[in-house]
Amino acid sequence: DQQVKQNSPSLSVQEGRISILNCDYTNSMFDYFLWYKKYPAEGPTFLISISSIKDKNEDGRFTVFLNKSAKHLSLHIVPSQPGDSAVYFCAASAERRDDKIIFGKGTRLHILP
């Protein structure tokens, strides 16, 4: 049973445009959400997070939006750069300080020149 779902296995975006990666979750106990980025032969690296008490969190080119009623979050990257090409994992946990983080299957983002 997938509690965190990323329904797009891959996404291609032109350099300079906006990349939007989507994620849905089913567990209403989740109250903390994270995005991780993974390059080949490297471990996932933390990108950005959001608590359920917020609906938006911004860090430079990266913004995460949370819609609790729809159990949906999205990651926006503006503008997209070649170095953004990677696999992006959406993740969630039931307690903000809880490391038992549940990951989605990931979306491979390709930034086209």
Add this chain to the structure above:
Amino acid sequence: ETGVTQSPTHLIKTRGQQVTLRCSSQSGHNTVSWYQQALGQGPQFIFQYYREEENGRGNFPPRFSGLQFPNYSSELNVNALELDDSALYLCASSLVGGHSGANVLTFGAGSRLTVL
């Protein structure tokens, strides 16, 4: 500040054998979590260790076991290997009780296990 290091990076075993994977935590971290990432899947939580004790476990059988040492390094042991155990095993460390609040995981590059 050193990151999370894992060894070995790659290994091949046969069905029924046992394997031990090792992980050194990031300096200053006190908690270690292990994840299994099968091909085309996201990381799946195996278990977490805090203060040398298991502190939560995912849906993995008892033949997956672990240890955390006083220096916060950790081992993952898998007995009676099965073909489906072939995966990338990721170790992640974090600081429980840190001032940042949220326990962001810092991952190693992983150990890729192939079971033949």
